[in-house]
Amino acid sequence: MADKCDLCLLGLIILSSLLTGTSGVYVFISSGENVSLSCNEALSDCKSTTWTYSNSFRRSGRVELITGGIKNKDTERHERLSLESDCSLNIKNVTVEDSGLYICSQYVNREKQGPDANVFLNVLHVLVYSSSSSSSSSSSSSSSSQTEISPGRSVTLSCQLYTLYPCDFWVSFDRLKLLWVNQAGVDLKTDSRYQILSSSDQDRCIIITLTTTLLNEDDNREWRCQLTRRDQLETSVRYTVKYSDPADTASETEVSVTAGSLYRDPTVEYLCIDGI
Template sequence: MADKCDLCLLGLIILFSLLTGTSGVTETHVFISSGENVSLSCNKALSGCKSTTWTYSNKHSWRVELTDGGIKNEDTERHERLILESDCSLNIKNVTEEDYGLYTCEQYVNGPKQGPDARVSLHVLLVSVSPSSSSSSSQTETSPGCSVTLSCQLYSYTCILL
């Protein structure tokens, strides 16, 4: 099952890379399966993270502040799954499809911005299996003659225009 999920994710990454162009803005694309942990890198220009702000936006939320001055915003739904590392990277535990979107790391010193923003577009892959098993396990057992259908959904903030 894991090999099929990896193959599906690889195919979507290749398709996405072929369909997107460059816009002059430095943006990192990170693809992750739901349920995994992910680390989003910041262009650390300063020592320490006390002047670091991570923001998040997607099609449903516009510029939600996740951290400010190196401190997590406790008012966000995902604050318990966020960790700000010593290198200012943002770790998200147990990624869900609601986590897709654009994450931006900014660093300020007494007002002026220091260094370039780090923009990370997080794409979340959700793989479902049918017929679905009644067990809560992420593994599905099959026997000869049985068929299993995998459905892949990629949650992405970036629009793809053909």
């Protein structure tokens, strides 16, 4: 019941923003990158600036990251935060836990100045699982670590978009899409050696997995997970297979993140209610 009430509240918040003209900014970025979130119409003195964060639409769940232009040291991410001269919020080395709603508010003498700036941060992340017929164990890595693999092993790459809310409506209306492509940009669904599956859950808006058995010729082969919105590329994660010297029994792969593009739409809000 509580979850359904939260969804109703979410719908009312976004519907209200549509009716009143309040805008929001949608930012898509890959984990491990740095991002700057803009505070619209910020005053020249950032001492008037407050940034809050929430991964739900419960007001009680909001956390103040910046108060009066000063970082709150009680938050886990405070070392990765900083303010620009225009009061934009910088986040270094973005993680999936950073996805959510960021609100910039301005106060002078405790009186609110102008409308809030609402920024929805959505994070693209890849997990890597490797296994072989001789071992049932699997390993996972984020977009900045390494996984031991070798030819003959089965590898699964799980590309996941973390967002704030259940987004069936948002995905269908805004045409959000994840796909795995090769270096030439060709969709890997067209190649029978790859098994591609799509799904979603409560925390991850879209999940697309690629599973294949590694071949000798896969050394230095690159696969990319791309996020598109309205058929336009938003951000991507690149995965490159790197085999070690053949004399070594251990092999390794590197995952690197491409520069993610940011999408900012100052005029559009999206109603995203599960079941509509």
